Amino acid sequence: MCSCDYDCENDCCQETLNVFPVVLLILTIIWTYYVYVYEMCVRLIESTTKCAIYLTLFHLLFIPFLIMYFIAMFHRQWLVPEEYQFTSSFYNRLMSARSTTEEYNILYNFVQDNNFLIYTRSKNGSFRYCTECKLLKPDRTHHCSTCDACVIKMDHHCPWINNCVGFTNYKYFIILVMYAMIFCFFYASTTFEYCLHFCLNFETSKLRQLNIVLAFFATLALAVALLALFIYHLRMIFNNETTVESIHDPHFEPVPGVSRTTYDKGCVENFEEQCGWNCCYWFLPVLTADGNGVEFDIVRYNLRRT
Ligand SMILES: [Zn+2]
Numbered sequence: 001m002c003s004c005d006y007d008c009e010n011d012c013c014q015e016t017l018n019v020f021p022v023v024l025l026i027l028t029i030i031w032t033y034y035v036y037v038y039e040m041c042v043r044l045i046e047s048t049t050k051c052a053i054y055l056t057l058f059h060l061l062f063i064p065f066l067i068m069y070f071i072a073m074f075h076r077q078w079l080v081p082e083e084y085q086f087t088s089s090f091y092n093r094l095m096s097a098r099s100t101t102e103e104y105n106i107l108y109n110f111v112q113d114n115n116f117l118i119y120t121r122s123k124n125g126s127f128r129y130c131t132e133c134k135l136l137k138p139d140r141t142h143h144c145s146t147c148d149a150c151v152i153k154m155d156h157h158c159p160w161i162n163n164c165v166g167f168t169n170y171k172y173f174i175i176l177v178m179y180a181m182i183f184c185f186f187y188a189s190t191t192f193e194y195c196l197h198f199c200l201n202f203e204t205s206k207l208r209q210l211n212i213v214l215a216f217f218a219t220l221a222l223a224v225a226l227l228a229l230f231i232y233h234l235r236m237i238f239n240n241e242t243t244v245e246s247i248h249d250p251h252f253e254p255v256p257g258v259s260r261t262t263y264d265k266g267c268v269e270n271f272e273e274q275c276g277w278n279c280c281y282w283f284l285p286v287l288t289a290d291g292n293g294v295e296f297d298i299v300r301y302n303l304r305r306t
């Protein structure tokens with residue numbers, strides 16, 4: 001039981017809750033490793049050649065997946081640049097604004113003074129700002145209540161890596177999903193034979209082989225779920241859209257004669273903006289996203305084109 005005071009609720013108790021999915025996943029990874037290497041390869045497979053091939057392929061997929069998992073988990077996001085931060089006197093002035101127009105004018109002057117390029121607006125038509133971090137939100141920046149920080153080009157907060165997925169680590173996350181998906185498909189396909197044997201010879205099979213059956217179904221279910229997630233995020237990359245934006249459409253500043261504003265510049269350009277043009281880097285954890293993470297190109301469609 002937590003011995004924290006009431007004020008500590010958002011610190012250690014929340015931390016424990018945040019770490020729980022990560023611990024659960026790491027325990028599952030350890031268990032699947034044990035089942036595959038010891039229960040299946042060492043104790044069940046009789047052919048030495050087959051055992052060596054399975055173990056080699058297993059580790060060739062398992063190690064990159066594990067490295068990507070820790071990279072995605074411990075990656076620290078780029079912060080919103082300091083220029084976007086409000087000084088305490090400016091913030092007090094903003095908070096004492098008596099109307100939306102006055103608030104807009106204060107923020108408009110701040111944007112003009114700093115030469116910021118901001119196309120998105122809040123629902124009331126003003127510039128977006130964060131009262132928690134006390135800063136002006138650049139386009140595509142959102143506040144993550146779990147990380148308690150504003151994340152540039154935020155996609156979502158992933159509980160399985162206990163980290164936000166945003167501008168600097170979105171590609172790492174996609175590579176992690178891809179490596180994990182391939183690993184799970186390999187795992188399920190190579191354990192299938194032994195899973196089937198257990199089910200067909202239930203009475204003579206040893207109970208410890210039940211581990212293989214459970215691991216088969218767990219990895220198969222995970223592989224299918226990861227495939228769906230991978231396809232979903234590929235679609236997001238090709239549409240130049242984040243998960244947050246797919247749930248809540250961004251409000252762009254209204255421009256006379258413009259019917260639609262979007263970040264979507266076409267499949268190829270969108271893909272290159274996120275993953276770069278050099279295919280050598282597509283599957284490696286190196287930052288290839290174009291830009292600085294706070295200013296983004298937009299496409300405007302005029303009324304006649306719709
Ligand atoms: Zn914030």
Ligand SMILES: [Zn+2]
Binds near residue numbers: 144147157164
């Ligand atoms: Zn977060």
